[in-house]
Amino acid sequence: AQKITQTQPGMFVQEKEAVTLDCTYDTSDPSYGLFWYKQPSSGEMIFLIYQGSYDQQNATEGRYSLNFQKARKSANLVISASQLGDSAMYFCAMRDLGYSSASKIIFGSGTRLSIRP
Protein backbone atom coordinates (compact mmCIF):
# COMPACT_ATOMS: atom_id res chain seq x y z
CA ALA A 1 0.00 0.00 0.00
CA GLN A 2 1.06 3.57 -0.60
CA LYS A 3 2.40 5.52 2.33
CA ILE A 4 4.04 8.91 2.81
CA THR A 5 5.77 9.86 6.06
CA GLN A 6 6.94 13.27 7.18
CA THR A 7 8.53 12.92 10.59
CA GLN A 8 9.07 16.62 11.37
CA PRO A 9 5.83 18.24 12.52
CA GLY A 10 7.58 21.61 12.92
CA MET A 11 10.90 23.27 12.22
CA PHE A 12 12.48 26.62 13.03
CA VAL A 13 15.26 27.94 10.82
CA GLN A 14 17.21 31.19 10.75
CA GLU A 15 16.68 33.36 7.69
CA LYS A 16 19.21 32.76 4.88
CA GLU A 17 20.08 29.29 6.14
CA ALA A 18 19.36 26.18 4.11
CA VAL A 19 16.71 23.77 5.38
CA THR A 20 15.92 20.14 4.63
CA LEU A 21 12.41 18.78 5.04
CA ASP A 22 12.26 15.01 5.31
CA CYS A 23 9.95 12.70 3.39
CA THR A 24 9.95 8.93 3.10
CA TYR A 25 7.54 6.91 1.02
CA ASP A 26 6.46 3.38 0.30
CA THR A 27 4.89 1.91 -2.80
CA SER A 28 4.99 -1.38 -4.64
CA ASP A 29 4.56 0.26 -8.06
CA PRO A 30 7.78 0.79 -10.04
CA SER A 31 6.45 3.96 -11.66
CA TYR A 32 5.63 6.79 -9.35
CA GLY A 33 6.05 10.52 -8.93
CA LEU A 34 6.87 12.56 -5.89
CA PHE A 35 5.62 16.10 -5.34
CA TRP A 36 6.15 18.85 -2.82
CA TYR A 37 3.50 21.46 -2.10
CA LYS A 38 3.61 24.60 0.01
CA GLN A 39 0.61 25.84 1.97
CA PRO A 40 1.08 29.35 3.39
CA SER A 41 -1.15 30.69 6.14
CA SER A 42 -3.52 32.05 3.49
CA GLY A 43 -4.46 28.42 2.78
CA GLU A 44 -3.80 27.82 -0.91
CA MET A 45 -1.81 24.80 -2.08
CA ILE A 46 1.17 25.71 -4.25
CA PHE A 47 3.06 23.12 -6.28
CA LEU A 48 6.83 23.41 -5.81
CA ILE A 49 8.73 20.54 -7.40
CA TYR A 50 8.38 17.07 -8.94
CA GLN A 51 10.62 13.99 -9.06
CA GLY A 52 9.87 10.93 -11.15
CA SER A 53 10.91 7.46 -10.07
CA TYR A 54 12.96 6.96 -13.22
CA ASP A 55 14.60 10.37 -13.22
CA GLN A 56 18.36 10.05 -13.12
CA GLN A 57 19.00 13.46 -11.66
CA ASN A 58 17.61 15.24 -8.64
CA ALA A 59 14.97 17.81 -9.51
CA THR A 60 15.69 21.49 -8.99
CA GLU A 61 13.45 24.55 -9.24
CA GLY A 62 15.08 27.80 -8.27
CA ARG A 63 15.85 27.64 -4.53
CA TYR A 64 14.11 24.28 -4.22
CA SER A 65 15.85 20.99 -4.85
CA LEU A 66 14.88 17.43 -4.15
CA ASN A 67 17.33 15.01 -2.57
CA PHE A 68 16.00 11.79 -4.09
CA GLN A 69 17.43 8.56 -2.67
CA LYS A 70 15.49 5.78 -4.34
CA ALA A 71 17.04 2.88 -2.45
CA ARG A 72 16.16 4.56 0.84
CA LYS A 73 12.75 5.62 -0.48
CA SER A 74 13.32 9.18 0.57
CA ALA A 75 12.60 12.45 -1.23
CA ASN A 76 13.72 15.29 0.97
CA LEU A 77 13.07 18.90 -0.01
CA VAL A 78 15.98 21.29 0.32
CA ILE A 79 15.34 25.02 0.42
CA SER A 80 18.47 27.09 0.01
CA ALA A 81 18.88 30.60 1.42
CA SER A 82 15.57 30.56 3.26
CA GLN A 83 13.39 33.66 3.27
CA LEU A 84 10.68 34.88 5.62
CA GLY A 85 8.13 34.11 2.93
CA ASP A 86 9.09 30.44 3.10
CA SER A 87 7.25 30.14 6.43
CA ALA A 88 4.41 27.72 5.64
CA MET A 89 3.23 24.11 5.83
CA TYR A 90 5.03 21.83 3.40
CA PHE A 91 3.49 18.62 2.14
CA CYS A 92 5.20 15.73 0.44
CA ALA A 93 2.95 13.72 -1.87
CA MET A 94 3.22 10.65 -4.06
CA ARG A 95 1.33 9.37 -7.07
CA ASP A 96 1.81 6.00 -8.64
CA LEU A 97 0.30 4.55 -11.80
CA GLY A 98 -2.12 2.55 -9.76
CA TYR A 99 -1.50 -0.91 -11.13
CA SER A 100 -3.43 -2.38 -8.25
CA SER A 101 -6.02 0.37 -7.93
CA ALA A 102 -6.88 3.74 -9.38
CA SER A 103 -3.97 6.15 -9.49
CA LYS A 104 -4.20 8.82 -6.83
CA ILE A 105 -2.03 11.23 -4.95
CA ILE A 106 -1.57 10.69 -1.24
CA PHE A 107 -0.15 13.33 1.06
CA GLY A 108 2.10 13.26 4.09
CA SER A 109 1.05 14.89 7.34
CA GLY A 110 3.07 18.01 6.60
CA THR A 111 5.89 19.98 8.20
CA ARG A 112 5.32 23.48 9.52
CA LEU A 113 8.38 25.56 8.67
CA SER A 114 8.97 28.82 10.48
CA ILE A 115 11.75 31.17 9.37
CA ARG A 116 13.25 33.41 12.04
CA PRO A 117 14.48 36.89 11.00
Place this chain on the structure above:
Amino acid sequence: DTAVSQTPKYLVTQMGNDKSIKCEQNLGHDTMYWYKQDSKKFLKIMFSYNNKELIINETVPNRFSPKSPDKAHLNLHINSLELGDSAVYFCASSQTPEIRLDQPQHFGDGTRLSIL
Protein backbone atom coordinates in the same frame (compact mmCIF):
# COMPACT_ATOMS: atom_id res chain seq x y z
CA ASP B 1 -7.70 33.77 -15.38
CA THR B 2 -8.16 31.61 -12.28
CA ALA B 3 -7.21 28.01 -13.04
CA VAL B 4 -9.28 26.16 -10.43
CA SER B 5 -12.02 28.13 -8.77
CA GLN B 6 -14.31 26.93 -6.05
CA THR B 7 -17.20 28.68 -4.37
CA PRO B 8 -18.00 29.65 -1.76
CA LYS B 9 -14.75 30.43 0.05
CA TYR B 10 -16.45 30.30 3.44
CA LEU B 11 -19.55 28.37 4.43
CA VAL B 12 -21.05 28.62 7.90
CA THR B 13 -24.20 26.63 8.52
CA GLN B 14 -26.23 24.73 11.09
CA MET B 15 -25.99 21.04 11.77
CA GLY B 16 -28.49 19.06 9.72
CA ASN B 17 -28.53 21.42 6.74
CA ASP B 18 -27.67 20.50 3.15
CA LYS B 19 -25.04 22.50 1.29
CA SER B 20 -23.11 22.45 -1.99
CA ILE B 21 -19.64 23.53 -3.01
CA LYS B 22 -18.95 24.24 -6.67
CA CYS B 23 -15.69 23.77 -8.53
CA GLU B 24 -14.64 24.71 -12.04
CA GLN B 25 -11.31 24.41 -13.84
CA ASN B 26 -10.28 26.08 -17.08
CA LEU B 27 -7.05 24.14 -17.57
CA GLY B 28 -8.48 21.55 -19.91
CA HIS B 29 -7.71 18.78 -17.43
CA ASP B 30 -9.46 15.43 -17.59
CA THR B 31 -9.34 14.58 -13.91
CA MET B 32 -10.79 16.41 -10.93
CA TYR B 33 -10.65 15.70 -7.21
CA TRP B 34 -12.13 16.61 -3.87
CA TYR B 35 -9.94 16.64 -0.76
CA LYS B 36 -10.77 17.23 2.88
CA GLN B 37 -8.23 18.96 5.12
CA ASP B 38 -8.95 18.56 8.82
CA SER B 39 -7.98 20.81 11.71
CA LYS B 40 -4.61 19.06 11.97
CA LYS B 41 -3.92 19.94 8.33
CA PHE B 42 -4.13 16.31 7.22
CA LEU B 43 -5.17 16.22 3.57
CA LYS B 44 -7.20 13.22 2.45
CA ILE B 45 -8.67 12.45 -0.94
CA MET B 46 -12.42 11.96 -1.04
CA PHE B 47 -13.32 11.56 -4.71
CA SER B 48 -11.76 11.60 -8.12
CA TYR B 49 -13.49 11.94 -11.48
CA ASN B 50 -12.00 11.33 -14.90
CA ASN B 51 -14.01 12.65 -17.86
CA LYS B 52 -17.14 12.80 -15.71
CA GLU B 53 -16.69 9.23 -14.50
CA LEU B 54 -16.15 8.44 -10.82
CA ILE B 55 -12.86 6.58 -10.40
CA ILE B 56 -12.02 7.06 -6.71
CA ASN B 57 -14.45 7.01 -3.81
CA GLU B 58 -12.57 6.81 -0.55
CA THR B 59 -14.84 5.50 2.21
CA VAL B 60 -16.74 8.74 2.39
CA PRO B 61 -20.22 8.76 4.03
CA ASN B 62 -23.14 8.60 1.63
CA ARG B 63 -24.12 12.07 2.75
CA PHE B 64 -21.38 13.32 0.41
CA SER B 65 -22.34 13.18 -3.23
CA PRO B 66 -20.11 14.52 -5.99
CA LYS B 67 -21.53 15.48 -9.34
CA SER B 68 -19.63 16.17 -12.54
CA PRO B 69 -21.88 17.69 -15.24
CA ASP B 70 -18.88 17.98 -17.55
CA LYS B 71 -15.15 17.46 -17.25
CA ALA B 72 -14.56 21.11 -16.28
CA HIS B 73 -16.87 20.98 -13.27
CA LEU B 74 -17.00 18.88 -10.14
CA ASN B 75 -19.47 19.89 -7.46
CA LEU B 76 -19.82 18.47 -3.97
CA HIS B 77 -23.17 18.20 -2.25
CA ILE B 78 -23.37 17.36 1.43
CA ASN B 79 -26.60 16.27 3.12
CA SER B 80 -27.44 16.41 6.82
CA LEU B 81 -24.26 18.20 7.83
CA GLU B 82 -22.57 17.05 11.03
CA LEU B 83 -20.10 18.75 13.37
CA GLY B 84 -17.34 16.45 12.13
CA ASP B 85 -17.77 17.79 8.60
CA SER B 86 -16.13 21.05 9.65
CA ALA B 87 -12.96 21.27 7.58
CA VAL B 88 -11.43 22.91 4.54
CA TYR B 89 -12.48 21.24 1.30
CA PHE B 90 -10.17 21.53 -1.68
CA CYS B 91 -11.00 20.93 -5.28
CA ALA B 92 -8.11 20.03 -7.59
CA SER B 93 -7.53 19.02 -11.18
CA SER B 94 -4.77 17.40 -13.22
CA GLN B 95 -4.05 15.70 -16.50
CA THR B 96 -5.00 12.04 -16.49
CA PRO B 97 -2.33 10.44 -14.24
CA GLU B 98 -1.94 7.36 -16.43
CA ILE B 99 -0.96 9.61 -19.33
CA ARG B 100 1.15 12.18 -17.49
CA LEU B 101 2.39 10.95 -14.16
CA ASP B 102 4.48 14.08 -13.71
CA GLN B 103 1.62 16.52 -13.89
CA PRO B 104 0.92 18.14 -10.52
CA GLN B 105 -2.52 18.73 -9.21
CA HIS B 106 -3.72 22.30 -9.37
CA PHE B 107 -5.75 23.26 -6.33
CA GLY B 108 -8.52 25.70 -5.75
CA ASP B 109 -8.23 28.06 -2.81
CA GLY B 110 -10.37 25.86 -0.59
CA THR B 111 -13.78 26.20 1.04
CA ARG B 112 -13.76 26.55 4.80
CA LEU B 113 -16.87 24.79 6.09
CA SER B 114 -17.91 25.49 9.67
CA ILE B 115 -20.82 23.65 11.26
CA LEU B 116 -22.52 25.34 14.19
